[in-house]
């Protein structure tokens with residue numbers, strides 16, 4: 584599907600503690616934002632902290648993948664603070680020299696979904712982490728097909744770069760809740776484009792409601 588919505592056309596919802604809050608290069612959060620109710624997901628891997636509802640969904644999903652496909656998914660990186668993201672960005676910048684290159688794969692502080700506690704970088708036991716080849720592994724394929732059933736979406740799919748502002752990341756999933764994940768999966772569009780659709784529908788409701 585063609586996606587052509589400009590980043591600045593999608594207005595984020597106001598509820599930063601809600602599961603549909605939009606965050607990207609243009610819509611950033613403050614250095615002081617720390618989600619409430621976070622916990623460690625009971626899965627294998629590192630940095631397993633997520634917001635409570637996302638942690639529960641992740642546990643359910645990883646268990647289902649093990650059951651279905653006998654694949655052990657791991658946690659590579661869940662919640663990251665603003666400060667941690669700052670460090671990651673400046674380290675990347677040192678390596679690649681230009682901001683344009685660093686921006687391709689690393690979010691600036693305040694522009695990462697990981698700060699919301701709703702994003703997870705998924706790995707597969709015994710495989711290389713955070714690589715495009717994740718899409719070809721059994722775990723990556725299973726995630727693409729099934730993550731929506733547990734309330735997650737693939738946030739940075741191939742070809743969505745102009746809309747999301749980020750390169751292809753088959754390992755990065757974002758929790759939005761089961762109902763929204765099913766709707767987004769069916770439309771197969773980036774979150775930014777989906778938010779635009781939602782806003783248009785809400786406006787339509789208001790117009791029809793007035794008559």
Ligand SMILES: [Zn+2]
Nearest residue numbers: 702703704755
């Ligand atoms: Zn990520």
